[in-house]
Amino acid sequence: MSTNSQIAFAPLGETVVVPAAASAPTGVQALVYGRLDAQGTGQYRIINNSAFTVFLGVGTTATLATANAVEPIAGNPSPAIVLVPGAVEILRFARTSFFSGLASSASTVYIGQGEVI
Secondary structure, X not given: OOHHHHOOEEEEEEEEEEEEEOOOOOOEEOOOOHHHHHHOEEEEEEEEOOOOOEXXXXXXXXXXXXXHOOOOEOOEOXXXXXXXOOOEEEEEEEXXXXXXXXEOOOEEEEEEEEEEO
């Protein structure tokens, strides 16, 4: 087993709720813990706590995050990150990122800031 599979995620901030709906709501900002400012990026633990697939939009502004929450279809790629029901992901984004979600029905995505140590 690789030693990388044993690296833990250390939460370093508050958990932010990102609602997802049939029409992507205004993006919500999730700031990364201040001591990581110099890196310009941060790690986020993202949980889709719903029974629906969520297309997570990420952007440097609330408007861009909402615009990026688009379902990809054949021949039309999308910048959205696909979160299947119950997905738990750890991803890296700009430390001042905004998030929004598109889903077929009201859904909740939780985002916690931190770092893999």
